[in-house]
Amino acid sequence: MSGAVGEVIQEVRTRVRTGGISPHEEVIELRHMVEDILSQSTSAASDHESPQVLVEQIANHISGFGLLQPLLDDPSVEEIWINEPGRIFVARNGKSELTSVILSDVEVRGLVERMLASSGRRVDLSNPFVDATLPDGSRLHVAIPDITRKHWSVNIRKFIMGSKSLEGLVSVGTLTDQAAAFLQACVVSGLNIVVAGATQAGKTTLMNALLNSAPSSERVITCEEVFELQLTSPDWVALQTRQASLEGTGEIPLRRLIKEALRMRPSRLVVGEVRQEEALDLLVAMNAGMPSMCSLHANGSREAISKLCLLPMLAGSNVSAEFVVPTVASVVDIVVHTALRADGTRRVQQITSVTGRVEGNSIETGDIFSFQNERLEPQGIFPGRLDRFQANNIDVTSLVGASRWV
Numbered sequence: 001m002s003g004a005v006g007e008v009i010q011e012v013r014t015r016v017r018t019g020g021i022s023p024h025e026e027v028i029e030l031r032h033m034v035e036d037i038l039s040q041s042t043s044a045a046s047d048h049e050s051p052q053v054l055v056e057q058i059a060n061h062i063s064g065f066g067l068l069q070p071l072l073d074d075p076s077v078e079e080i081w082i083n084e085p086g087r088i089f090v091a092r093n094g095k096s097e098l099t100s101v102i103l104s105d106v107e108v109r110g111l112v113e114r115m116l117a118s119s120g121r122r123v124d125l126s127n128p129f130v131d132a133t134l135p136d137g138s139r140l141h142v143a144i145p146d147i148t149r150k151h152w153s154v155n156i157r158k159f160i161m162g163s164k165s166l167e168g169l170v171s172v173g174t175l176t177d178q179a180a181a182f183l184q185a186c187v188v189s190g191l192n193i194v195v196a197g198a199t200q201a202g203k204t205t206l207m208n209a210l211l212n213s214a215p216s217s218e219r220v221i222t223c224e225e226v227f228e229l230q231l232t233s234p235d236w237v238a239l240q241t242r243q244a245s246l247e248g249t250g251e252i253p254l255r256r257l258i259k260e261a262l263r264m265r266p267s268r269l270v271v272g273e274v275r276q277e278e279a280l281d282l283l284v285a286m287n288a289g290m291p292s293m294c295s296l297h298a299n300g301s302r303e304a305i306s307k308l309c310l311l312p313m314l315a316g317s318n319v320s321a322e323f324v325v326p327t328v329a330s331v332v333d334i335v336v337h338t339a340l341r342a343d344g345t346r347r348v349q350q351i352t353s354v355t356g357r358v359e360g361n362s363i364e365t366g367d368i369f370s371f372q373n374e375r376l377e378p379q380g381i382f383p384g385r386l387d388r389f390q391a392n393n394i395d396v397t398s399l400v401g402a403s404r405w406v
Helices: 003-019 027-039 042-046 051-063 066-073 105-117 166-171 177-188 203-212 254-261 278-287 301-315 321-331 386-391 396-400
Strands: 077-084 087-092 095-098 129-133 139-143 153-157 193-197 220-224 236-240 268-271 292-297 334-340 346-359 362-372 375-378
Touching: 003 027, 003 051, 027 051, 051 066, 066 077, 066 105, 105 129, 105 139, 105 153, 166 177, 166 203, 177 193, 177 203, 177 334, 177 346, 177 362, 177 396, 193 203, 193 301, 203 268, 203 292, 203 334, 220 254, 236 254, 254 268, 254 278, 268 278, 278 292, 278 301, 278 321, 292 301, 301 321, 301 334, 301 346, 301 362, 321 346, 321 362, 346 375
Parallel strands: 193 292, 193 334, 220 236, 220 268, 268 292
Antiparallel strands: 077 087, 077 153, 087 095, 129 139, 139 153, 334 346, 346 362, 362 375
């Protein structure tokens, strides 16, 4: 921005401070203030073709995130990432494109500091990575040199909740009516469900839809690294991890959240994403009869089961496969694998049942639904946990089109 515009920005900031207004909450008042100051600055207005666009830019600079704000406001943009100040990309419909937005190193750092201001988290040489949630629910990830080669790397995964229900996912083609009805029956029956998929495959959206189909009488406790899940449940408590302070104290890891959540009288425990040894605590909770749900990165249902057998062993050398494998087989009921396709659409590829049987270190599974011929088709496989469905007066046979394992 020109020097004249910079003077306008400084004047706006001065009036914001002295006037006691909140630029984030009183946006209309802020724009009126900008218009008033611009009307008194002929040089600033003459530097720009459209006065209204200039007002918008200055308001975004004060209350929002500068030149990134239009991208954050654009509903078609799913994710924004900065490789370097002059190379800023976005993803639309699952596909990436280079934008015309150009920032300076100073502007990138200033934007990150403003984004982190409301989260209470920090990024510095001693802590070169940070995850945080923006006020609109978007997820921020930052990495700085010397972890990165030269420039700050910034990723903003926008919170776009296109479908908050299983019916909504059916309407956009992620699921079929039959598969959605079966998954809802699994949730109502209290089965333990694992949602698997790659990054941007729609795991969080699917988990939200599953959890929002649970009975309203359930008390749901969610544990996440940063807040992402958005439930409609009337009885829901969301927990997130906390970084260590500058003195190296006060860290709250995911394992601690899971243990504390169990003391909060949950009807259902949810772990936003399982990556490391917290998988052990989740398995222990499932093994104690706590209906649970989690997500993890995997290329398929069987790969998700294999990964869930490995992660708990990161908790220590005393955790062995002899304990983990049969435990996974006995407590995990359903695995749902979702994927981002080449055309940018997200589709559930598999809904897999775990039988509970183990041969060696292999856990027996069967696909209840599988994506074939561009459609999620039933495979004639009958799920386990029949007693859970019967207790809720659910006829599984009509849902999956099968009456036995084949």
